[in-house]
Amino acid sequence: MNLKKYISILFVVTLCLAQIGCKKDKMLSYNFGSGIAIYKNGIDEGRDSLTVSFAVKNETVSSDTIELPLRILGHLSNQDREVKYGIIEGETTADRANYDLLPAVIPANSYEGVLRLKVNKTESLKTKEAKIWITLLDSDEFRVGPKEQMTYLIKINDYLTKPASWHDIRFGEYSQAKYGLIIRETGYTDFAGLHPEVLLFIVGKCRNTLNEYIQINGAEMLDENQLPVRFP
Amino acid sequence: MKFIISVCSKIGVLLFVLMQISCYKDKGNYDLQEINKITILKNGSDTLKVNQFDSLKVETLLEQSLLTGEDNLTYKWSVFLSNPPITGLIDEVLSTEKNLNVQFGLRPDTYTLLYTVTDKNTGVSTFKKYLLQVSSRLSEGWLMISQSNDGKRDVGLLHPDGYAIPSLLSSANPDLMIPSNLHTVRVLTTFFGGSQDIFLLGENESVRVKYTDFTLVNKGSDWFVEKNLNSKPQEFKYDMVGSNAFYLNNGKIYSNQIDFRFGVPVAGNYRLSRYFITSQSSDAGIFYDEIGKRFINYASKKFNNFSVQANAPFDMSNVGMDVMFGGVAPMSQYSFLMKDSQQKAHVLRIHSAGLAVGKYPVDNAEKILQATSVAFSGLYFHIYYAVDNELYLLDVEKNSSKLIYTFPQGTDITTLTLKQTVSSWVSFPDNNRTLAVGTYDQQEGKVYVFSIDNLGEFTNDNYSKLYEGLDKPISLVYKNRK
Structure with missing residues (x-):
């Protein structure tokens, strides 16, 4: 008997609580600018x-x-x-x-x-x-x-900086003189995504210029660190 | 607790009984039934040869061990390439009939044809393989550049079956301006998938065509990264393996991995001879500089020094002679027929590693300085040369020559070519043993094909095949079957 009473009270309380849940809430919004x-x-x-x-x-x-x-x-x-x-x-x-x-x-x-x-x-x-x-x-x-x-x-x-796409394998060690040579001879400043045939073309073109330089000057072209400009 | 013990003991007993069953001896007393076995009987050759687009018919004979009739069987004819390439695999089902009768449309190549017979009752299959060689009318033969009476040049094919297909290039490409003064055809085999590339070189322009139907792929002007202003095509080669391409243009060499566009050649005051030897499989070769009159060691797009060679027969870097002709020599070497400043002929032999192999005087060879066409044997140390209507054989080591064939008076020999492979992937049973000679008598062009015997002379002292009614032959090269 006692138990039955207890259950009915619990039922009523639950029902009341459930009603509260149906109350419409105002939407929260971020409003701090x-x-x-x-x-x-x-x-x-x-x-x-x-x-x-x-x-x-x-x-x-x-x-x-x-x-x-x-x-x-x-x-x-x-x-x-x-x-x-x-x-x-x-x-x-x-x-x-x-x-x-x-x-x-x-x-x-x-x-x-x-x-x-x-x-x-x-x-x-x-x-x-x-x-x-x-x-x-x-x-x-x-x-x-x-x-x-x-x-x-x-x-x-206003001087040359090593581009992120510099190709060490094809071009060798970076130097400003070498980069400047590439830009003068081929116009390429960015080497990202270039087909290997174009990289080979760049190297070939610059090598020819370096050889010509040696023919004319009798010595190799030097970079800003006084090291010879060479392609591997 | 008592309860748990009681349950566990019952499980234990049950497991023990189950374990005993596994010890039961298998007496092998099964009810075995023999299944129906299918045998594919031999019916004709297992090697099939068809031309592309021809019908391919194969009739099969089957034998079954238990059943008669063929209602229980299903069939499948599938086809795939014998040497599967890296890309572009072919694997197709041609038919599901008992006998094969289809029009075969796949490109000319060598295929494996697989016949599968399956017994529906048992699901067991029986197989038979056929070797299927697919050709086209254009798949093999002498490719000939010829010149008509009005001076126009075109490419034709002299098929081994004896017929000639003229004007291939103009009929395959009606809108193409054929490069003027077409002088060289090259049939080259690539490493990747072993496909075939055909290059045609003219006076100022070159073209690449498809090996299947001779339609244009692209032009020489498309082969460069930077527009090439001085187009004077002279020679096009692949290395033996087919991984690097070499294009000699206006005395300068352009090289790269195949299908890469060419960059720039080494600059400088030199002019390379159109006769050169490439390395087996790398971007390297030995060239001859006609201005400096010396050999040049070319590797990785640079000119390099030759290594010092003790007791060298001649100095590679200081030859001082003019090249007349060049061509292969036995043992993967290369010969140059040269003349010195006193107009004396010599043969210089080199190795692709940049070594001088030998220097031979040629002072007993009749009319050698008047030779207009020359073919170098890769089998013997022999050189065939043509003067007017006479064909001579020069034995270089013996320093002697012999007249081996005379064509009718008033006929000129216009070109001379040995059937020779230029690729590691191509072999001919008659490599270096078949010589094609183009002649012209101001009316008609002819091509005589000679078989070469073990002395380097012609079998029966006569030709073995003759193609008549042609235009004036300009150059010949053998296109291997593909």
Whole structure:
């Protein structure tokens, strides 16, 4: 008897609790403003840094514009929103004349935008590479997103730097002189994804020039370290 | 506890009984039944030869050990390549009838034809293999460049069965401008899958055609990474293994792995002779510089020094003679017929490793300096040479020559070629033993085919085959069956 009473009480309590579960809840939403981040996976030249070398460009080129993709976190907006950014003072070695920070905007109804930075060729780049550290800044519109996606390094110079796609097996040890020779003779500056027949062509073409150099000068061409330029 | 013990003991007893059963001795007293055995009896040859697109018929004789009638049998005729390539495998079922009667459309090659007979009752199959050689009308024969009366050149095929198929190139490619002054055909075999590539070289342009139907694959201008401005094709070779290609153009050598486009040749003041020997299987060869009058050791797209050779018969780097002709010599060597500054002829023999093998004076050979066509034997140290209507045999080691055949007066020998393999994958039973001679009497071109005996002379002192009614023969090369 006692047990039966106990069960019925339990039943009523459970029923009451079940009713509460039917109460409609208001939807929770993230509403702490939008975040902004550099979309590093979208940068082909490198996730964390890229190099601009004026040496591989035409003589007449005096500036270049770098585009970094941006992505927002949070809600869309129906109007254009400006992204604030700047350089990290202590880390940046470039002169003020080396760069111009162009406005960065997230267009209306878009999750993505582009940060444009103009880099300028100056005399000092011929001897020293300049670093520009970009960092996103908090603004009324955006708060800076993940820490590891708020900064980016851009290196600029006017001498040749070893490209990531340099082919050690075909070209041998890297030197500025050798890279310059390849660019002058064949026009290739990037060797990624080239068919072996093209790499062989590059080597053949440069070898002929080196042989010609020996014929004319009676000695091998030397690189910046005073070592002979040779292809294996 | 008592309960558990009682259950365990019962399981124990049961297991013990089961174990006893396994000790039961098998007396092998089964009810065995012999199954129906099928035998495929021999009916004609096991080697079948057909031309592509011809009907392929095979009738089979079957014998069954128990049953009569053939209702219980199913059949399958399948075909696959005898030497399966790395890519492009062929494995097809041609028919499921007892006797094979189909039109065979697969490309000319050597196949294994597999006949499978299965007894539906038992599921047991019996097999028989046939060797199936598929040719086309164009699969084998002498490829000849000929020139018609109006000066136009074309390529024809002289089939071993005795008929000639003229104007192959123009009929396969009606829209193609045939390279002017076509002078050389090369039939080369590749390493990868052993396929065949055909190259035709003209005065300023060359083309590559398909070996099956002679339609255009591409032109010489497509063979370079950088546009080649000075197109003067002279020679095209593969190494013996068929992995590297060598293209001599305007006295410069272009080489690369096959089907790679060519880069740039070594620059410099030299002009390589069209006669050269390549290495067996690498991007290397020995060439002759007609300006510096010396041999050149070419490897990995560079000119290298020859290794120092003690007691060398001559100095590879300082020869000082002019090349007249060149060609193979026995033991994978190469001979050059040369003349020195006193207009005296010599034969220089070299090895592909860059070694000087021998230098032989040729001062007893009649009219050798007037020779217009020459063929070098790879079997004996012999050279066949033609002067007007006369055909001579030069025995280099004996330093003597002999007139071995005279064509009618007013007939000129225009070309001379030995049937010779240029690939490790191709062998002829009559390698170096068949000589084709093209002649022209200002009216009609003819090709005489001679068999060569053990002395290097012609069997029965006469030709064994004659193709008549041709245009003027310019050059000949044997296309191996494919």
